Amino acid sequence: MFKIIKKKVLVPNIYLMDVEAPRVASTAMPGQFVIVKTDEKGERVPLTICDYDRERGTVTIVFQAVGYSTIEMAKYEEGQYFQDFVGPLGKPSEFLNEDIQELKNKKVLFISGGVGAAPVYPQVKWFHDNGMKSDVIMGVRTKELLILEDEMRAVADNVYVTTDDGSYGTKGLVTEKFKELVENQGKKYDYVVAIGPIIMMKYAALTTKPYGIKTIVSMNPLMVDGTGMCGACRVTIGNETKFACVDGPEFDGHLVDFDEAMRRQAMYKTEEGREKLKMEEPNQDKHHHHHGGCGCCGGEE
Amino acid sequence: MDRMKKVPVKEQDPKVRAKNFNEVCLGYTEEEAVIEASRCLNCKNPLCVKGCPVSIDIPLFIQHVKNREFEKAAKVIAKYSSLPSVCGRVCPQETQCEGKCVLGIKGEPVSIGKLERFVGDWSRENNINLTDTEPKKNKKVAVIGSGPAGLTCAGDLAKKGYDVTIFEALHETGGVLVYGIPEFRLPKDKVVKSEIENIKKLGVKIETNVIVGRTAKIDKLIKEEHYEAIFIGSGAGLPKFMGIPGENLNGVFAANEFLTRVNLMKAYRTDYATPVKIGKKVAVVGGGNVAMDAARTALRLGAEAHIVYRRSEEELPARVEEVHHAKEEGVNFDLLTNPVEILSDENGWVKGMKCIRMELGQPDKSGRRRPIPMEGSEFIIDVDMVIMSLGTSPNPLIPSTTEGLDINKWKCIVVDEETCKTSKEKVYAGGDAVTGAATVILAMEAGKKAAKAIHEHLLKK
Numbered sequence: 001m002f003k004i005i006k007k008k009v010l011v012p013n014i015y016l017m018d019v020e021a022p023r024v025a026s027t028a029m030p031g032q033f034v035i036v037k038t039d040e041k042g043e044r045v046p047l048t049i050c051d052y053d054r055e056r057g058t059v060t061i062v063f064q065a066v067g068y069s070t071i072e073m074a075k076y077e078e079g080q081y082f083q084d085f086v087g088p089l090g091k092p093s094e095f096l097n098e099d100i101q102e103l104k105n106k107k108v109l110f111i112s113g114g115v116g117a118a119p120v121y122p123q124v125k126w127f128h129d130n131g132m133k134s135d136v137i138m139g140v141r142t143k144e145l146l147i148l149e150d151e152m153r154a155v156a157d158n159v160y161v162t163t164d165d166g167s168y169g170t171k172g173l174v175t176e177k178f179k180e181l182v183e184n185q186g187k188k189y190d191y192v193v194a195i196g197p198i199i200m201m202k203y204a205a206l207t208t209k210p211y212g213i214k215t216i217v218s219m220n221p222l223m224v225d226g227t228g229m230c231g232a233c234r235v236t237i238g239n240e241t242k243f244a245c246v247d248g249p250e251f252d253g254h255l256v257d258f259d260e261a262m263r264r265q266a267m268y269k270t271e272e273g274r275e276k277l278k279m280e281e282p283n284q285d286k287h288h289h290h291h292g293g294c295g296c297c298g299g300e301e
Numbered sequence: 302m303d304r305m306k307k308v309p310v311k312e313q314d315p316k317v318r319a320k321n322f323n324e325v326c327l328g329y330t331e332e333e334a335v336i337e338a339s340r341c342l343n344c345k346n347p348l349c350v351k352g353c354p355v356s357i358d359i360p361l362f363i364q365h366v367k368n369r370e371f372e373k374a375a376k377v378i379a380k381y382s383s384l385p386s387v388c389g390r391v392c393p394q395e396t397q398c399e400g401k402c403v404l405g406i407k408g409e410p411v412s413i414g415k416l417e418r419f420v421g422d423w424s425r426e427n428n429i430n431l432t433d434t435e436p437k438k439n440k441k442v443a444v445i446g447s448g449p450a451g452l453t454c455a456g457d458l459a460k461k462g463y464d465v466t467i468f469e470a471l472h473e474t475g476g477v478l479v480y481g482i483p484e485f486r487l488p489k490d491k492v493v494k495s496e497i498e499n500i501k502k503l504g505v506k507i508e509t510n511v512i513v514g515r516t517a518k519i520d521k522l523i524k525e526e527h528y529e530a531i532f533i534g535s536g537a538g539l540p541k542f543m544g545i546p547g548e549n550l551n552g553v554f555a556a557n558e559f560l561t562r563v564n565l566m567k568a569y570r571t572d573y574a575t576p577v578k579i580g581k582k583v584a585v586v587g588g589g590n591v592a593m594d595a596a597r598t599a600l601r602l603g604a605e606a607h608i609v610y611r612r613s614e615e616e617l618p619a620r621v622e623e624v625h626h627a628k629e630e631g632v633n634f635d636l637l638t639n640p641v642e643i644l645s646d647e648n649g650w651v652k653g654m655k656c657i658r659m660e661l662g663q664p665d666k667s668g669r670r671r672p673i674p675m676e677g678s679e680f681i682i683d684v685d686m687v688i689m690s691l692g693t694s695p696n697p698l699i700p701s702t703t704e705g706l707d708i709n710k711w712k713c714i715v716v717d718e719e720t721c722k723t724s725k726e727k728v729y730a731g732g733d734a735v736t737g738a739a740t741v742i743l744a745m746e747a748g749k750k751a752a753k754a755i756h757e758h759l760l761k762k
Contacts (some may be wrong), residue, residue, distance in 0.1 A: 069574055086472070228540035
């Protein structure tokens, strides 16, 4: 059993939780994820690790209550326990394998969409902790959905916020902001990491491609075990089938088959005959999200 | 009683059971078990024991059953195996103990499996204590994976007085016994859980949700957590795909995913949150036990189920009993048929599978006749779901995160056959992680061997 040490509502429907899981906290790295199962009858929900505290033995997760399982998770309070909390899963971010001196010569830009700010945060923080600065574009639909802005500003060089409706920061999409920075402000980037809804990652990758900037995305397909034994999470990367849970979740965004990934994410959307899902998951028809939800997806359709 | 014939075992009616997840085989009653046991010739040189990978003293336990000394029978089996109710159900006895029984030469062999199952079930129902252990040795051993290999190794070492901890990646213990083999062949709560409880009663600790290689590494377990020996029984859980066009369409699943959703996550029950997709017409590609399990599960969820297999019925790797049960329940067999492409509808869903007819050529290295495609014989099967059941290979996670652990070209861990010792000091391995996908009982045999070798090694220290 895994105790919830802290629960905070970041913005309506988006929750942050610190969960006591010493083994996970001791080995977690940026880019990895956990799987949470609330109770006996719950399903296994993949969530990207937002932060970890090795001393306290806690792992921070951020999730949006969008489907049956994440709505259930949101009902848990401080002091209560999740039955299962397993991780860290997947490979750590690619830059962790790189030589820090070489990395210091590179200009890195992070792009987050919606709740994608949660998995982006530990990476930006890692750069900061290792004496490097990076820029961040944070995109949300509207001001009320912006999370972790202060935290991000504390560890990033520049933070640019965009909102679809112009209620805060620059009006427009993250891709427009990227173009503006590169075309008008003379910014040069060697490396882009984009995490958010799949549609955002697709367009981010399409936008960076003509500039020849290496772009990493974090895939969030359907998952069951998260350990490589079922293949539910398979994605096509440069004509090869990969399992996102063991080979990823981060991949070269210029090689990902995003259309296939979007199609596969929607696999259970039209599921019939599951009364519970139909009754208790009113959002599922309009939501782009895979069943159960992974924190990567943002407040975006 | 006809000495040459087995006492038949009662089964659920095929028409009824094709719609439920209750166990197909109902097992022997006391009376039936006693009569069946009396068929045993109690051979002086029993060949059946040689056929059993864990060498259970079969004639002795059967004599106890014959004399209605069921508790004594249970204690005889417990010396060799902690999983009699499991093995009695899932072992391929026809090629093991029963395959060697002398009665089988002229008639039908003794139903050793059904008798073992009877004894296991009886001792559970009567709460027989099978937890004799030697005094504590105060030495720690870690077992990675809680499948049949790990459970056996842990049980044997606990009986010898070792302080054993099992690390399991999933939230439930049992490995393939809980995620793979369906409820209608192996009831989870009644049989698997209670046999695992017995192993816990020996003092074995179990930590679920620990993925060795990620949550903790082997070297850390040795250096920081002071385990004096480690047994890797992590299995072969990585599914294979065919590499044909259309395999990533919606509606194409690996058998592991389909069975995990249904068995482990209980997706067939509406009070559990995990969903499962089921088509109207489902093709299961492959001919092993897993393929039979997937087809019979799909059938129970309301689909028309087809086994698509490239060889003929004679070469089906599945147990004869399972093929027989599948047929009785209405699974269709499309033999000498091999998929070449999965076809998509306008939404990216499976709408059909293009197959080619096969004919059998000369035997290949495995001794089975090699299937050869018949040119120009392509045809389309209308299906809306495909389950790939082509076998599995070991997950590379542990070897790739453990320095000095050698693997072969099939990604299997290399061990010394007699001791299960790997290339890395203090580390042993067995079961599917070493052999590739095989049987429950062979995994148990490896767990047993490793336990013996670990014990002998630690005694010397």
